Amino acid sequence: MRAVPDERGRFGDFGGKFVPETLMLPLEEIERELTKALADERFMNEYLQVLREYSGRPTALTFAKNLTETFNGAKIYFKREDLNHTGAHKINNAIGQALLAKRMGKKKIIAETGAGQHGVAAATVAARFGMECIVFMGEEDVKRQELNVFRMKLLGAEVVSVASGNKTLKDATNEAIRYWVQHCDDHYYMIGSVVGPHPYPLMVREFQKIIGEEAKRQFLEREGKLPDVVVACVGGGSNAIGMFYPFLEDDVVLVGVEAAGKGIDTSYHAATITKGTKGVIHGSLTYLLQDEHGQIVEPYSISAGLDYPGVGPEHAYLASTGRVQYESITDDEALAALQLTAQAEGIIPAIESAHALAKAFQIAKEQPKEAAVLVCLSGRGDKDVQTVMNYLQGGERVEVTNC
Amino acid sequence: MLKLPTANKTMFIPFIVAGDPHPSVTVELALALQNAGASILELGVPYSDPLADGPIIQRAAQRALKHDMTLKKAIELVPLMRKRGVQIPIIIFTYYNPVLQLGEEYFFALAQKNNVDGVLIPDLPFEESGHIRQLSAQSGLSFISLVAPTSKKRIEKIASQAQGFLYCVSSLGVTGIRDKLPNELYEFLEEVKTHSSVPVVVGFGISRSEQVQALKEHCDGIVIGSALVQKIEQLADCLLQEKTRKDALIQFQQYAQSLVEPLKRE
Incomplete structure (x- = not known):
C-alpha cells in the first residue's frame, strides 16, 4: 500500500x-x-x-471500433463496468x-x-x-x-x-x-x-481498484502496451480512483471528468475540483462547493450520480499534486456522447459514464492513430432512459459538435 | 478562559441558535435565559449540514440562515448581549467548516476581541483538534471537549486535555428531545468524573424537568438545547412582532425556568 x-x-x-x-x-x-x-x-x-461468481468479473474490455473510426484519432477502449451485476x-x-x-x-x-x-x-x-x-x-x-x-x-x-x-x-x-x-x-x-x-x-479505493488492475492486464494483453490516456467520471470519485490507482506510477495521462451541468460559469454545476474550495464535508477535508461563510452549496447535474458538492479526498490530493487532470463536461455534451455511443456501438451508458465518454472523444480526436484512450464505462444507462427521454422531448437535443 | 460560577450548584447551560428567529431577538432570548438562571450560554452558529443535530435544531439553522446569519455575525452578537446586560460566559458552538472558511487564526482573534469565553466544535474530535486547542489556549478561550457513550478508552485521553468543562453526550444519537435517557448514563457520568479535573456536564436529549431532577446529583451542569429551540419555534411569530415580543419573551423565560426548577431547590 x-x-x-x-x-x-x-x-x-x-x-x-x-x-x-x-x-x-x-x-x-x-x-x-x-x-x-x-x-x-x-x-x-x-x-x-x-x-x-456473483458479479460476473472480470468485466470486458471493449474496443470501440466504430467510434474510433468516427473520430479518426486515437483508439478508444471501454472498460465495461456496466456489465457488472446490478449494472455498475x-x-x-x-x-x-x-x-x-x-x-x-x-x-x-x-x-x-x-x-x-x-x-x-x-x-x-x-x-x-x-x-x-x-x-x-x-x-x-x-x-x-x-x-x-x-x-x-x-x-x-x-x-x-x-x-x-x-x-x-x-x-x-x-x-x-x-x-x-x-x-x-x-x-x-x-x-x-x-x-x-x-x-x-x-x-x-481498495475495493474498487480491481477495475484498473483488470483493465491494465486486459489492455496489455490486447495492445502489448499501456494506454496513453485513461479517462473516468468523478462525482465522489469511486470508479475513477478504482480505475486510476493501478496506473498512478505509470507513464499514463489520467483525466477525471466532473459534471459541468449547465456550465461551470453558471451556478448549476457539480464541478467540485474545478470550482470548489477546501473545506469539510461528511467527515472529510476536501474540495467542496460552498459559499464564503462555509455553508455548503447545492450542486447541479443532470446526472444524479455526479450531483454531489464534495469529492473524495484522494482526488483532491491527486489534483493538488497535478498527477491527475480534472476537467468538466456539460449536460449537453454528456447527452450527446450518450446518444452517439448508443448509436455507434450499441451500448447505452449511464449519464455519469457519458461525461467520461464525451471527454474521451474530445481527447481521441486530437491524438494520433497510434495512441489509445481507455475510458471507464462505469455503468449502464437503463436507469436513465426516462431522464434521457425527458431531455430529448424537451426539444433540447444538441448538436454533436463537441464530440 | 471560562470563568465558572463558584456557587456549589448544578449549572443550567442553555443552547440557542444565533439568528433564530431573528438576530435582534437572539440577544433578548439570551437575556431571558440569564434571568431564568443560566450559568453559561451556548450560542449555536447555524450550519447547512449539521451532522450532530436532529430536526429541531436543523430547522432553527435554516430559519437563521434565511437572515444571513454567519459565524462572524454570531460572534458579533456577543458584545450586543453584553450591552443588554448578559454577564454569564458565552460559548460559541459551531461546526468546523465555517471556522475553516473564516480562517482559524482570524476566528480566535475575532472571538477574543468580542469577549467570547469558549468554543465548542462538535465535528472536531480529539485527534483533529490539536492545532485549534493550541490557538484557543493562546487566545484565552476554553476549547470544550465532548465525550460520548462510545468513547470508552478515549475518555481518559480527552479528559486530560479538557478545558472549561467536559461535555458528556448522554446517549447515542443526535441532538433532540428524548423521552427516556439510557440507564447506563449514570455509570458513564461517574466514570467520566473519575478522569476529569474540570466540571462534568451532560447534554443531548434532556428536555424535561424530571430528567433534570434525576441528573442533577450526577453532574455539574445540564445542557438543554432542542427543548428551548422548539419553544422558540412555537413562539417565533410572537417573538418577531414588536407588539407581542415582550409577552413571548416572558413565556420563554417561564418555560426555561420550569425545565430547570429542580436546580433551584438545592
Whole structure:
C-alpha cells in the first residue's frame, strides 16, 4: 500500500476524520478490522470469488471500433463496468464492505444513495448475505428514481425518504450518518463512494481498484502496451480512483471528468475540483462547493450520480499534486456522447459514464492513430432512459459538435 | 478562559441558535435565559449540514440562515448581549467548516476581541483538534471537549486535555428531545468524573424537568438545547412582532425556568 493515506487518514492535506466523538470508536473498529481483512488471504479470496461468481468479473474490455473510426484519432477502449451485476461498478465496493460487515458480526447495513445505484448494490449484497438493509435517499431523488426505489424494496431493503435540506444525495448522506450515530452499536455504515471519514476513502479505493488492475492486464494483453490516456467520471470519485490507482506510477495521462451541468460559469454545476474550495464535508477535508461563510452549496447535474458538492479526498490530493487532470463536461455534451455511443456501438451508458465518454472523444480526436484512450464505462444507462427521454422531448437535443 | 460560577450548584447551560428567529431577538432570548438562571450560554452558529443535530435544531439553522446569519455575525452578537446586560460566559458552538472558511487564526482573534469565553466544535474530535486547542489556549478561550457513550478508552485521553468543562453526550444519537435517557448514563457520568479535573456536564436529549431532577446529583451542569429551540419555534411569530415580543419573551423565560426548577431547590 502507498504512503497515502497516512495513519491519520490524510492524503496530503486532505481526508481525516471530522466526525462527532460518538463515531470515533466505530471508525477505529472498522479501521482495525479492515487492516486485518486486507492482509488476510482468505478474506481477499472470498472477495474475489464473489466478484467472479456473483458479479460476473472480470468485466470486458471493449474496443470501440466504430467510434474510433468516427473520430479518426486515437483508439478508444471501454472498460465495461456496466456489465457488472446490478449494472455498475458500485457492486465491487458493496461486496467488499458486506464481507467486512459480516466479518465484524454486523447484520444491519445502512447506506445512502443518490440515483439509487449504490442503494441497489447495498440492497443486493444485503439480500445475498442475509442482512437487513436501510437505504437513505433524498425525497427529490425518490421521485426522480422511482424504479430504483422499487428495485431496492423488491430486494428487501427499507428505503427512507429524506426531507431535510435540499432532499438530494448530500442530505441523504447527512441522514445516514445521523442514523449511524444513533445505531452504531449494531449497524454497519456502507458508504458508496471514496468519500467520508477515514478509513472509508481508503477502503472504497481498495475495493474498487480491481477495475484498473483488470483493465491494465486486459489492455496489455490486447495492445502489448499501456494506454496513453485513461479517462473516468468523478462525482465522489469511486470508479475513477478504482480505475486510476493501478496506473498512478505509470507513464499514463489520467483525466477525471466532473459534471459541468449547465456550465461551470453558471451556478448549476457539480464541478467540485474545478470550482470548489477546501473545506469539510461528511467527515472529510476536501474540495467542496460552498459559499464564503462555509455553508455548503447545492450542486447541479443532470446526472444524479455526479450531483454531489464534495469529492473524495484522494482526488483532491491527486489534483493538488497535478498527477491527475480534472476537467468538466456539460449536460449537453454528456447527452450527446450518450446518444452517439448508443448509436455507434450499441451500448447505452449511464449519464455519469457519458461525461467520461464525451471527454474521451474530445481527447481521441486530437491524438494520433497510434495512441489509445481507455475510458471507464462505469455503468449502464437503463436507469436513465426516462431522464434521457425527458431531455430529448424537451426539444433540447444538441448538436454533436463537441464530440 | 471560562470563568465558572463558584456557587456549589448544578449549572443550567442553555443552547440557542444565533439568528433564530431573528438576530435582534437572539440577544433578548439570551437575556431571558440569564434571568431564568443560566450559568453559561451556548450560542449555536447555524450550519447547512449539521451532522450532530436532529430536526429541531436543523430547522432553527435554516430559519437563521434565511437572515444571513454567519459565524462572524454570531460572534458579533456577543458584545450586543453584553450591552443588554448578559454577564454569564458565552460559548460559541459551531461546526468546523465555517471556522475553516473564516480562517482559524482570524476566528480566535475575532472571538477574543468580542469577549467570547469558549468554543465548542462538535465535528472536531480529539485527534483533529490539536492545532485549534493550541490557538484557543493562546487566545484565552476554553476549547470544550465532548465525550460520548462510545468513547470508552478515549475518555481518559480527552479528559486530560479538557478545558472549561467536559461535555458528556448522554446517549447515542443526535441532538433532540428524548423521552427516556439510557440507564447506563449514570455509570458513564461517574466514570467520566473519575478522569476529569474540570466540571462534568451532560447534554443531548434532556428536555424535561424530571430528567433534570434525576441528573442533577450526577453532574455539574445540564445542557438543554432542542427543548428551548422548539419553544422558540412555537413562539417565533410572537417573538418577531414588536407588539407581542415582550409577552413571548416572558413565556420563554417561564418555560426555561420550569425545565430547570429542580436546580433551584438545592
